[in-house]
Amino acid sequence: MSFNNPLEGIEEKFEMIQILDENGKIVNEDAMPDLSDEDLVELMRRMVYTRVLDQRSIALNRQGRLGFYAPTAGQEASQLGSHFAMEKEDFLLPAYRDVPQLIFHGLPLYQAFLFSRGHFHGNQMPEDMNALSPQIIIGAQITQAAGVALGFKRKGKANIALTYTGDGGASQGDFYEGMNFAGAYQAPAVFVVQNNQFAISVPVEKQSAAKTVAQKAAAVGIPGYLVDGMDVLAVYAVVKQARERAVNGEGPTLIETMTYRYGPHTMAGDDPTRYRTDDMDDEWEKKDPLVRFRKYLEGKGLWSEEKENEVIETAKEEIKAAIKKADQQEKQKVTDLISITYEELPSNLQEQMEEYKEKESK
């Protein structure tokens, strides 16, 4: 007696969705999202801005002017294309590399720098901004996203919770639990897995016997999509569709974006030459999200070198001003930490507050 293997042919169900190829040509006209010329230019502006921010952040980190920093170059289409599908009132639950999305969701740049330095003001999202600060524990944000989404559903709001993790995060139990809860409650959540091929140094092939992360959606009964994460149009289109499904009460979606980080895992001593080859880097750089989208926009007469230089200069100026503002922020004090531990100070912290007020006054 033998049985059919249900995994047979499963890869065909999770083929990678691409709209714009490496040469900047539209290869999937039918899937083309409904974006105005202004939107297309804005997407490019955001990607260029983020590439500059990454370069400057790395430099500032090396100068000792920034703290924790996880480089973003290579992942711009995946990060910003997905975020572009969000509405202002939607709730963003980022992982630690997803600072660009926070900035475009409303976090002032100087606060992003303060987050890097470990100043709690960097985590204080503005009152009109629905987001948590970058999650450090891999996967913890995924169960929370299910909760935010169920909250929206209970309150009757037409909004989504969108959360990010990586290929490593897809191995966590919380990844399954979060998707499973959202599926069970048909809550309006979108789970984006940015598969940048490595969890620090461990290649994605070693994470799982599953050939794609996207197919893990099948285990919880929700749709999963595999998208070219270097193609900003494809990422946007798939996330936008997932958002629409979610607000229409059709439940959550998992989206895997195939991408690559050019830099190290973080600036805290990771050396990618220990786990990847130059050839691999070169292969992925050929797929660069900015290069192909630039070609596409130039072909439509929407982008130029002049325009790009303008964005680069503006970014540099804004970064300079933001760092200056971050430098002017009053240093974080232990008494500040004490005051944000509970709504009302319990007796032990009341005593410690007095003790540290005294220390800090010296």
Place this chain on the structure above:
Amino acid sequence: MAQMTMIQAITNALQTELKNDENVLVFGEDVGQNGGVFRATEGLQEEFGEERVFDTPLAESGIIGLAVGMSTQGLRPVPEIQFFGFVYEAMDAVSGQAARMRYRSGGRWHAPITIRSPFGGGVHTPELHADSLEGLMAQQPGLKVVIPSNPYDAKGLLIQSIRDNDPVIFLEHMKLYRSFREEVPEEEYTVELGKANVKREGSDITFVTYGAMVHSALKAADELKEEGIEAEVIDLRTVAPIDIDTIIESVKKTNRAVVIQEAQKQAGVAANIVTEIQERAILHLEAPVLRVAAPDTVYPFSEAEEVWLPNHKDIVEKAKQSINF
């Protein structure tokens, strides 16, 4: 006023807050139609509907993560961890996430979550059901840890916990669920968190304890009375924060203290209280502050538990050791 067991008082408190605040939600494994494995949520889904009282998939980390996310939407989740030993599955969601919402967001978000859970020994449960893990919780900044010893307190403390704007771990000792009834008002009332209760006044020695051990301490005090020793018994009611003032006031009067916990001895709540007493009142002490606690092993399968668990005889013995020092 009605006579209620502790489990009835807990159900009554949940019902009270579900009625008072439409943002209060009760959820967990089997809490819906089944009414919870101890019937703590009996009838609540029927009364308030599936949107307010609902079953979850079987995943503790998911349950608490869900609560954290929901709390950002103005909701006031009251999740249940079916037995507190299962909290190990949710340690990050509790200590790494819920407890830190206020800190991590610079006060922008907070997590008004009350995690209810049965725990405690002496009722012959399987492994990882009975463990006293309050010390683990009490060590985490951002959490409050409440442990009632009787039906009246259980209702007032649970209502107060649900109304609190920070996460509260509300631990219900299984042995107390149906062991006795007492008068509990039908109407709403609260018992302040962080405020101990002097259950019995005495002038010779202070017993500091909480949960089921309050009853062992009272029994020990009765025995000691026959020998002319008057013990004061303090029921902490919350182990984070701890009502140090009430403890110190008592020790200054009696000059002796024994701190009693059902949990293992090492790094526990009792150790912290002993330290606080010696830091604040050492010149008032006539003897070292002693502890009654369980041995530093895992909680045993039920066969050995009667020996493993601290009892009133251990308390009497330590009290005499202090008196005769």
